[in-house]
Amino acid sequence: MTRRPSSECRAYLERLSRYVDGELPVRTRKGTVLHLQHCPCCHDLVDGLRKTVTLCHAEGRRRLPPDVRMRAKARIAALLAHPPAVSRRTR
Amino acid sequence: MERLLMRAQEAAYRFSLHVCGVADDADDAMQEALIKTYRYASRIREPEAFRTWLYRTVKNACLISRRRRVDEPAHVLSLSAPAPTEDGEPRTIDAVDPGRGPEDAAINARLRERLGRALNTLPPAYRLVIFLREMEGLTTREVARVVGISEGNVKTRLHRARLMLRQELEQP
Numbered sequence: 001m002t003r004r005p006s007s008e009c010r011a012y013l014e015r016l017s018r019y020v021d022g023e024l025p026v027r028t029r030k031g032t033v034l035h036l037q038h039c040p041c042c043h044d045l046v047d048g049l050r051k052t053v054t055l056c057h058a059e060g061r062r063r064l065p066p067d068v069r070m071r072a073k074a075r076i077a078a079l080l081a082h083p084p085a086v087s088r089r090t091r
Numbered sequence: 092m093e094r095l096l097m098r099a100q101e102a103a104y105r106f107s108l109h110v111c112g113v114a115d116d117a118d119d120a121m122q123e124a125l126i127k128t129y130r131y132a133s134r135i136r137e138p139e140a141f142r143t144w145l146y147r148t149v150k151n152a153c154l155i156s157r158r159r160r161v162d163e164p165a166h167v168l169s170l171s172a173p174a175p176t177e178d179g180e181p182r183t184i185d186a187v188d189p190g191r192g193p194e195d196a197a198i199n200a201r202l203r204e205r206l207g208r209a210l211n212t213l214p215p216a217y218r219l220v221i222f223l224r225e226m227e228g229l230t231t232r233e234v235a236r237v238v239g240i241s242e243g244n245v246k247t248r249l250h251r252a253r254l255m256l257r258q259e260l261e262q263p
Contacts, residue, residue: 013254014247014250014251014254017249017250017253017254018246018250023246045257048257048260048261049253049254049257051257051260052253052256052257052260053225053253055202055206055260056206056221056225056226056256057225057226057228059109059203059206059226060105060225060226060227060228064100064101064104068104068117071118071121072097072100072101072104072121072125073097075100075121075122075125076093076096076097076100076125079096079125079126079129080092080093083129084126084129084130
Protein backbone atom coordinates (compact mmCIF):
# COMPACT_ATOMS: atom_id res chain seq x y z
CA MET A 1 0.00 0.00 0.00
CA THR A 2 1.43 3.35 -0.99
CA ARG A 3 -1.39 5.76 -0.31
CA ARG A 4 -0.98 7.88 2.81
CA PRO A 5 -4.00 8.42 5.05
CA SER A 6 -5.29 11.97 5.34
CA SER A 7 -6.32 13.48 8.67
CA GLU A 8 -9.92 12.67 7.77
CA CYS A 9 -8.95 9.05 7.14
CA ARG A 10 -7.17 8.81 10.48
CA ALA A 11 -10.49 9.55 12.16
CA TYR A 12 -11.83 6.43 10.46
CA LEU A 13 -9.06 4.04 11.45
CA GLU A 14 -10.64 2.12 14.33
CA ARG A 15 -14.08 2.62 12.85
CA LEU A 16 -13.01 0.66 9.78
CA SER A 17 -12.06 -2.36 11.84
CA ARG A 18 -15.49 -2.25 13.47
CA TYR A 19 -16.98 -1.87 9.99
CA VAL A 20 -15.24 -5.09 8.90
CA ASP A 21 -16.86 -6.84 11.87
CA GLY A 22 -20.28 -5.38 11.03
CA GLU A 23 -20.37 -3.72 14.44
CA LEU A 24 -21.17 -0.14 13.41
CA PRO A 25 -24.58 1.37 14.09
CA VAL A 26 -26.62 1.88 10.92
CA ARG A 27 -26.05 5.63 10.70
CA THR A 28 -22.30 5.40 11.26
CA ARG A 29 -22.14 2.53 8.82
CA LYS A 30 -23.83 4.53 6.10
CA GLY A 31 -21.37 7.39 6.58
CA THR A 32 -18.48 4.95 6.45
CA VAL A 33 -19.72 3.32 3.26
CA LEU A 34 -20.03 6.76 1.68
CA HIS A 35 -16.48 7.61 2.74
CA LEU A 36 -15.17 4.33 1.36
CA GLN A 37 -16.74 5.01 -2.02
CA HIS A 38 -14.66 8.17 -2.38
CA CYS A 39 -11.50 7.24 -0.50
CA PRO A 40 -9.12 4.73 -2.12
CA CYS A 41 -6.85 4.94 0.92
CA CYS A 42 -9.50 3.70 3.35
CA HIS A 43 -10.78 1.25 0.75
CA ASP A 44 -7.30 -0.28 0.63
CA LEU A 45 -7.18 -0.29 4.40
CA VAL A 46 -10.44 -2.22 4.67
CA ASP A 47 -9.15 -4.66 2.09
CA GLY A 48 -5.93 -5.08 4.09
CA LEU A 49 -7.82 -5.56 7.33
CA ARG A 50 -9.99 -8.25 5.79
CA LYS A 51 -6.93 -10.09 4.49
CA THR A 52 -5.25 -9.80 7.88
CA VAL A 53 -8.28 -11.26 9.63
CA THR A 54 -8.56 -14.06 7.06
CA LEU A 55 -4.87 -14.85 7.45
CA CYS A 56 -5.23 -15.10 11.23
CA HIS A 57 -8.31 -17.32 10.90
CA ALA A 58 -6.48 -19.65 8.52
CA GLU A 59 -3.50 -19.85 10.85
CA GLY A 60 -5.79 -20.74 13.74
CA ARG A 61 -7.25 -23.65 11.74
CA ARG A 62 -3.91 -25.27 11.01
CA ARG A 63 -3.38 -28.72 12.42
CA LEU A 64 -0.48 -29.59 14.66
CA PRO A 65 2.75 -30.57 12.91
CA PRO A 66 2.88 -34.39 12.56
CA ASP A 67 5.66 -34.88 15.13
CA VAL A 68 3.91 -32.70 17.70
CA ARG A 69 0.63 -34.52 17.07
CA MET A 70 2.33 -37.88 17.56
CA ARG A 71 3.77 -36.77 20.89
CA ALA A 72 0.38 -35.43 21.95
CA LYS A 73 -1.30 -38.75 21.13
CA ALA A 74 1.38 -40.65 23.01
CA ARG A 75 0.83 -38.45 26.05
CA ILE A 76 -2.90 -39.11 25.96
CA ALA A 77 -2.34 -42.86 25.64
CA ALA A 78 0.06 -42.84 28.58
CA LEU A 79 -2.30 -40.76 30.68
CA LEU A 80 -5.30 -42.97 30.01
CA ALA A 81 -3.24 -46.12 30.62
CA HIS A 82 -2.00 -44.83 33.96
CA PRO A 83 -4.40 -42.13 35.12
CA PRO A 84 -3.22 -39.96 37.98
CA ALA A 85 -5.32 -39.65 41.10
CA VAL A 86 -7.94 -36.97 40.52
CA SER A 87 -7.73 -34.40 43.26
CA ARG A 88 -10.70 -32.31 44.38
CA ARG A 89 -8.85 -29.10 43.60
CA THR A 90 -8.49 -28.51 39.88
CA ARG A 91 -7.23 -24.93 39.68
CA MET B 92 -12.33 -37.75 26.26
CA GLU B 93 -9.39 -38.27 23.90
CA ARG B 94 -10.69 -35.54 21.64
CA LEU B 95 -10.95 -33.14 24.57
CA LEU B 96 -7.42 -33.95 25.68
CA MET B 97 -6.11 -33.42 22.16
CA ARG B 98 -7.92 -30.12 21.93
CA ALA B 99 -6.35 -28.96 25.17
CA GLN B 100 -2.89 -29.82 23.91
CA GLU B 101 -3.51 -28.14 20.57
CA ALA B 102 -4.54 -24.95 22.34
CA ALA B 103 -1.46 -25.10 24.55
CA TYR B 104 0.82 -25.65 21.56
CA ARG B 105 -0.61 -22.74 19.58
CA PHE B 106 -0.55 -20.48 22.62
CA SER B 107 3.11 -21.30 23.26
CA LEU B 108 4.05 -20.61 19.70
CA HIS B 109 1.94 -17.58 18.88
CA VAL B 110 1.72 -15.75 22.19
CA CYS B 111 4.76 -16.83 24.18
CA GLY B 112 6.92 -17.46 21.13
CA VAL B 113 8.82 -20.27 22.82
CA ALA B 114 8.60 -23.56 20.95
CA ASP B 115 10.72 -25.35 23.56
CA ASP B 116 8.09 -24.64 26.18
CA ALA B 117 5.25 -26.03 24.12
CA ASP B 118 5.72 -29.59 25.38
CA ASP B 119 5.65 -28.45 29.02
CA ALA B 120 2.55 -26.36 28.42
CA MET B 121 0.86 -29.23 26.54
CA GLN B 122 1.60 -31.65 29.37
CA GLU B 123 0.23 -29.21 31.94
CA ALA B 124 -2.91 -28.57 29.89
CA LEU B 125 -3.40 -32.30 29.39
CA ILE B 126 -3.27 -33.18 33.09
CA LYS B 127 -5.45 -30.27 34.18
CA THR B 128 -8.04 -30.97 31.50
CA TYR B 129 -8.13 -34.62 32.48
CA ARG B 130 -8.82 -33.62 36.06
CA TYR B 131 -11.37 -30.98 35.05
CA ALA B 132 -13.19 -33.05 32.43
CA SER B 133 -15.82 -34.48 34.76
CA ARG B 134 -16.92 -30.96 35.71
CA ILE B 135 -17.55 -29.74 32.19
CA ARG B 136 -21.14 -28.63 31.78
CA GLU B 137 -21.11 -25.74 29.34
CA PRO B 138 -18.84 -25.44 26.30
CA GLU B 139 -18.25 -21.72 26.84
CA ALA B 140 -17.19 -22.22 30.43
CA PHE B 141 -14.80 -24.94 29.32
CA ARG B 142 -13.26 -22.76 26.61
CA THR B 143 -12.55 -19.89 28.98
CA TRP B 144 -11.24 -22.31 31.60
CA LEU B 145 -9.02 -24.01 29.02
CA TYR B 146 -7.43 -20.81 27.74
CA ARG B 147 -6.93 -19.44 31.25
CA THR B 148 -5.24 -22.72 32.15
CA VAL B 149 -3.10 -22.67 29.03
CA LYS B 150 -2.15 -19.05 29.63
CA ASN B 151 -1.05 -19.85 33.17
CA ALA B 152 0.82 -22.97 32.04
CA CYS B 153 2.74 -20.94 29.47
CA LEU B 154 3.55 -18.21 31.97
CA ILE B 155 4.85 -20.81 34.42
CA SER B 156 7.01 -22.34 31.70
CA ARG B 157 8.39 -18.93 30.83
CA ARG B 158 9.30 -18.19 34.43
CA ARG B 159 11.28 -21.41 34.53
CA ARG B 160 13.42 -20.26 31.66
CA VAL B 161 16.49 -18.15 32.15
CA ASP B 162 17.15 -17.35 28.52
CA GLU B 163 13.83 -16.26 27.12
CA PRO B 164 14.21 -15.45 23.44
CA ALA B 165 13.54 -11.92 22.29
CA HIS B 166 11.54 -12.94 19.25
CA VAL B 167 8.52 -15.02 18.46
CA LEU B 168 9.54 -18.02 16.41
CA SER B 169 8.34 -18.58 12.89
CA LEU B 170 4.90 -20.09 12.66
CA SER B 171 5.93 -22.35 9.83
CA ALA B 172 9.46 -23.48 10.56
CA PRO B 173 11.31 -24.88 13.58
CA ALA B 174 13.70 -21.96 13.49
CA PRO B 175 13.49 -18.56 11.83
CA THR B 176 15.34 -18.14 8.57
CA GLU B 177 17.37 -14.99 8.10
CA ASP B 178 18.47 -14.53 4.53
CA GLY B 179 18.69 -10.79 4.70
CA GLU B 180 16.32 -10.41 1.80
CA PRO B 181 13.42 -7.99 2.09
CA ARG B 182 10.22 -9.94 2.44
CA THR B 183 7.09 -9.12 0.54
CA ILE B 184 3.58 -10.41 0.88
CA ASP B 185 2.81 -12.96 -1.79
CA ALA B 186 0.14 -12.06 -4.25
CA VAL B 187 -2.08 -14.69 -2.74
CA ASP B 188 -5.47 -13.80 -1.44
CA PRO B 189 -5.90 -15.87 1.71
CA GLY B 190 -9.64 -15.52 1.37
CA ARG B 191 -9.81 -17.68 -1.76
CA GLY B 192 -9.31 -21.37 -2.35
CA PRO B 193 -8.46 -24.11 0.09
CA GLU B 194 -6.83 -22.72 3.19
CA ASP B 195 -3.68 -24.81 2.91
CA ALA B 196 -3.06 -23.46 -0.57
CA ALA B 197 -3.99 -19.92 0.31
CA ILE B 198 -1.73 -19.51 3.31
CA ASN B 199 1.76 -20.44 2.33
CA ALA B 200 4.90 -20.75 4.36
CA ARG B 201 6.23 -17.30 3.63
CA LEU B 202 2.97 -15.67 4.56
CA ARG B 203 2.87 -17.59 7.82
CA GLU B 204 6.41 -16.58 8.57
CA ARG B 205 5.50 -12.96 7.98
CA LEU B 206 2.49 -13.28 10.20
CA GLY B 207 4.71 -14.69 12.95
CA ARG B 208 7.07 -11.76 12.66
CA ALA B 209 4.23 -9.27 12.54
CA LEU B 210 2.68 -10.81 15.66
CA ASN B 211 5.98 -10.38 17.44
CA THR B 212 5.86 -6.63 16.91
CA LEU B 213 2.57 -6.33 18.77
CA PRO B 214 2.50 -5.46 22.46
CA PRO B 215 1.91 -8.74 24.37
CA ALA B 216 -1.53 -7.63 25.54
CA TYR B 217 -2.62 -7.01 21.95
CA ARG B 218 -1.03 -10.25 20.73
CA LEU B 219 -3.01 -12.19 23.31
CA VAL B 220 -6.30 -10.66 22.18
CA ILE B 221 -5.58 -11.22 18.49
CA PHE B 222 -4.65 -14.83 19.20
CA LEU B 223 -7.75 -15.62 21.23
CA ARG B 224 -10.22 -13.74 19.07
CA GLU B 225 -8.93 -14.20 15.53
CA MET B 226 -6.97 -17.43 15.66
CA GLU B 227 -8.83 -19.41 18.29
CA GLY B 228 -12.24 -17.98 17.48
CA LEU B 229 -13.31 -17.06 21.00
CA THR B 230 -16.13 -14.57 21.34
CA THR B 231 -15.49 -11.10 22.71
CA ARG B 232 -17.07 -12.15 25.99
CA GLU B 233 -14.89 -15.25 26.25
CA VAL B 234 -11.75 -13.24 25.52
CA ALA B 235 -12.74 -10.73 28.21
CA ARG B 236 -13.07 -13.56 30.72
CA VAL B 237 -9.78 -15.19 29.80
CA VAL B 238 -7.80 -11.94 29.84
CA GLY B 239 -9.66 -10.38 32.74
CA ILE B 240 -10.66 -7.13 31.07
CA SER B 241 -13.95 -5.62 29.92
CA GLU B 242 -15.51 -6.48 26.56
CA GLY B 243 -15.05 -2.87 25.51
CA ASN B 244 -11.33 -3.13 26.18
CA VAL B 245 -11.17 -6.37 24.22
CA LYS B 246 -12.68 -4.62 21.20
CA THR B 247 -10.38 -1.64 21.51
CA ARG B 248 -7.30 -3.86 21.72
CA LEU B 249 -8.54 -6.05 18.90
CA HIS B 250 -9.13 -3.18 16.48
CA ARG B 251 -5.82 -1.50 17.30
CA ALA B 252 -3.98 -4.79 17.05
CA ARG B 253 -5.48 -5.49 13.64
CA LEU B 254 -4.37 -2.11 12.35
CA MET B 255 -0.85 -2.66 13.65
CA LEU B 256 -0.73 -6.17 12.26
CA ARG B 257 -1.94 -5.08 8.86
CA GLN B 258 0.62 -2.30 8.78
CA GLU B 259 3.41 -4.76 9.61
CA LEU B 260 2.22 -7.25 7.01
CA GLU B 261 2.24 -4.60 4.33
CA GLN B 262 5.75 -3.36 5.08
CA PRO B 263 8.02 -3.92 2.07
